[in-house]
Amino acid sequence: MKNTIVISLFFVILLCSCVSKKKYAELESKQRETRDLLNSATVKINTCLEDKSRANTKIQSLEGQVNNLNNTNAALINSVGSLATLSKKESEILEKSLESIKEKDLRIRKMQDALNKKDSVTLALVTSLKGALHNMDDTDIQINVEKGVVFVSISDKLLFKSGSYYVSKKAQEVLGKVAKVVNSKPNLEFMVEGHTDNVPYSNNILLDNWDLSVKRATAVVRLLHKKYQVNPKRMTAAGRSHFFPLTNNNSKENRAKNRRTRIVVLPKLDQFYDMIESNLK
Structure with a gap:
């Protein structure tokens, strides 16, 4: 029994020595940084979508006000029979009402133009x-x-060899074409997400699938920056491990679908939403 305990302790010490505390701390720090970046990017995406939803709600509210004003004006006109018989006070009310309709209609058109412009940017990018x-x-x-x-x-098979985080030569050609597009549109920011299947993975450097997904994302970001001169301030690298699958990991084919790298492109919408807010004031 004592021999067994001694041998077990020997192997524990041997395994712990394979990865230095410094290396482990570095990986752990990188993982925390990547999680922070992912959380920040996710919050930004959700905020933009919520802002757009609020803008659409305000547009619908304004359209309802315009319809109410139109109905009010029609009722006023019908009640007096003719503009010629309206009193001076009623004429002033009607003129103010018509002017209000014109202003609200103009604001609606401006906001609709802004929405159309944003959709046009997305369509042009695609x-x-x-x-x-x-x-x-x-x-x-x-x-x-x-x-x-x-x-x-x-897909994973295009970018990396099995268990590797080194970008293949064929994938470099693909990323070069993507880089050419994003470099031509400097107002775009994007996030590179690494995704794996749920088969456990580890080696002497990486602890698990989460580490692998992060390393693959940073490999793509690093290549885009160093080889294709994409501004690093526009990029975020994130690892999602196996927690966001496209389908169930219940077959070889499905697991292959889930192993992928995803580039999430988000136009800068700050100016668009600033214009919406200024029009609504």
Whole structure:
């Protein structure tokens, strides 16, 4: 029994020595930083979507006010029969009401133009990305829009070898085309997300799938910056491990779908929402 305990302690000490405390602390620090960046980016996306929803609600409210004013004016006109018979006071009320309708209608048009401009930016981005990647395999690269946000999803088999976080040469060509598009649109910020399946993974450097997903995201960000001169201030690297699968990890094919890297592109909407707020004041 004593021999067994001694041997077990020996192996525990041996395993602990494989990864230095300094290396472990560095990985742990990087993981915390990445989580903070991911939380910040997620909050920003949610805030933008909430702001857009509030803007749409205010537009609908203004449209309702315009309809009420139109109905009020129609009732006034019908009640007196003719503008010629209106009293001076009633004429002034009617003129003010008509002026208010014009102002509210102008504000609605301005806000609608702002919404259309934002949608046009998104459409132009999607068109540019699809044009740059038109000759790539659709099963390996997918581009879609969800709630005004553009997503570029690249499969694991195109970017990395199994268990690796070194970007393949073929993937560098794809990322070069993506970089060309984002470099031509300096007002865009984006987040690179690493996703894995749920099969446990570890090696002498990485502790688990979360570490692997982070390393893959930072590998893509680093390549975009160093090789294709994408401004690092516009990029965020995030690891999502296996917690956001596209489908169940119950087959080899499904696990392959879940192993992916996703580029989340978000236009800067600050100016758009500032214009909305100024119009509503």
